[in-house]
Amino acid sequence: MGVHVIKLPDVGEGVAEAELVEWSVEVGDVVAEDDIIGAVMTDKATVEIPSPVQGTISWLGAEIGDTVIVGADLIKIEVLGEGNQQAEPAQIEPAPDAAQPALPEVPAATNPIVPPTNTAPQGQQLAVSEGGKVLASPAVRKRGVFLNLDLSKFKGTGPDGIITHEDLDRHLLSQQSSRVAMTSYEKSVDAETTQVKVIGLRRKIAEQMSRAKSRIPHITYVEEIDVTELEGLRQNLNASREEGQPKLSLLPFLMRAMVLAIKDQPGINAHYDDENGIIHQHKSINIGIAAQTDNGLMVPVVRNVQNLGLWNSADEILRLADAARNNTAKREELSGSTITITSLGKMGGIVTTPVINHPEVAIIGVNKMETKPFWDGGKFVPRQMMNLSSSFDHRVVDGWDAAVFIQRIKSLLEKPLLIFS
Incomplete structure (x- = not known):
């Protein structure tokens, strides 16, 4: 044998x-x-x-x-x-x-980190040059000082062993996980306690959310929108749709409004490379649509929305959502977004504080639609109202610019014929 x-x-x-x-x-x-x-x-x-x-x-x-x-x-x-x-x-x-040295024991919700020692595993190099200088970008150094971390004891995973923000994220996540394990799980484990290991997609989501919240200073702007006219137009279009066309939801109209608003503010459709201090503004508008699946939150991407009409956008949203839920979405269909929409549909609440999909700089949150009394100057009339709760990376998007962007979307959704102009 x-x-x-x-x-x-x-x-x-x-x-x-x-x-x-x-x-x-x-x-x-x-x-x-x-x-x-x-x-x-x-x-x-x-x-x-x-x-x-x-x-x-x-x-x-x-x-x-x-x-x-x-x-x-x-x-x-x-x-x-x-x-x-x-x-x-x-x-x-x-x-x-x-035991294999390549298989370190990992805390449930983190990637393995480097223990704070001056020795690295065989084949790995500490991120320190021959002269003893730590290899890290100025942004990483500044963050390390703020967090009181000794970067000379970290192993960098970037090119040539450079320490990255992800290395710091993993260290912070590990510390947090260790504290939780000591103060919570070990003290409270009993016959009625179920411990669920965080693995796979759930772990990836946890890491992405932690990365976004730890690195991006969010500003959330909430605006109320009268969508009465939009709902009337949407219902008329659905009633006259051709065979094989999907029903139009609010999302294709919102996507079209975002395209027009981005023309005025291209800096919103961007990625921020905070390692090198560079904003990458994209000509293609690739909108991620956050979708809940049995396996967790996934973000399929509708590409080149600037070239799509309402029906094309609706087709792509339906196709990608089905692929995400059936676990058949391709790698390229789940990556490459430049801005994201998140919506909980009828369960959308009044206000949310969406977390930006790093390294993007903006996310548009759709809240639920409700019929409310609206004062038209002479009397109260029933109108269909909805909030947009949207978050922006305050390092590169000022509050004024965020408000202008959402106000532009508001004007287009409240007068939906302008979307087609």
Whole structure:
């Protein structure tokens, strides 16, 4: 009998590690060639790992939620013949000193961080130059000083070992997770307590939200909009729609209004590279539509909205939402947004404080629509009203500019024929 070792393969360009999100096998299981043995998740996609051989599972190198480095041993299979590694004495659990250095134990809601020591794992370099200077951008240095962090003890994950904001984020998340574990879980675990490990998409969402809130100073601007005329137009268009056309929701009208408002303020349709202090203004308007799925919040992207009409936008929204919910959305359909819309539909509440989808600089939040009494100067009349609760990156978008942008959208939605001018 021999041993065949499966290592974590290269799962994407520029990807150095992946999170193990699923095992399809257990120790002792017999697998055939091409059977799926597990799945890993990167920032870009979930990748299934097939078995290249037939044999019996003898060792699993990680637990669900662990982060595995590309090239690390992932699984061992006993096979007929020599295998690709010399057989070891039979054992179910590896000895403590046999644990793979590439599989550190990870707190439930964080990526592995570098312990604050002056030594780095083999093959890794601390982000310090030969002269002892910390390799980090001025923004990262300033943030490190503010947080009272010794950057010389961090391992940078950026190019050439440069310390990035993500490295600081992981450190802060780890500290927070450790405090919660000590003050909450360990003291309160009892027969009625259920501990749920945060893995996969849920962990990615948690990391993205933490990154956005820790790095972006949000300003939220709320405006009430009279959508009575818009609702009348929408209902008339839906009543006369052609066969095969989807029903128009509010979103295609809002998207069209955003396109016109962005023409006046192109700086809203942008990404802010705070590492290098550069704002990237985009000509293409790619609107992310936050959609709740069984697997968590996903943001499919409607691309080049500036070239789409109402019906085309509605088609794309429906297609992408279905793909996200069915877990069939492609990688490029879930990335590349330049500005985002978030809406809870009828459950949208009166006011929300949306979190910006980093590195974007704005997010438009749609609240629920209600019929309210409105004073027209002589009497109260029933009107359909709705709030927009929108957040902006206050580092690059002033409060005045945020208000002007939303007021422009308000004027277009309240007089919807202007959308077609």
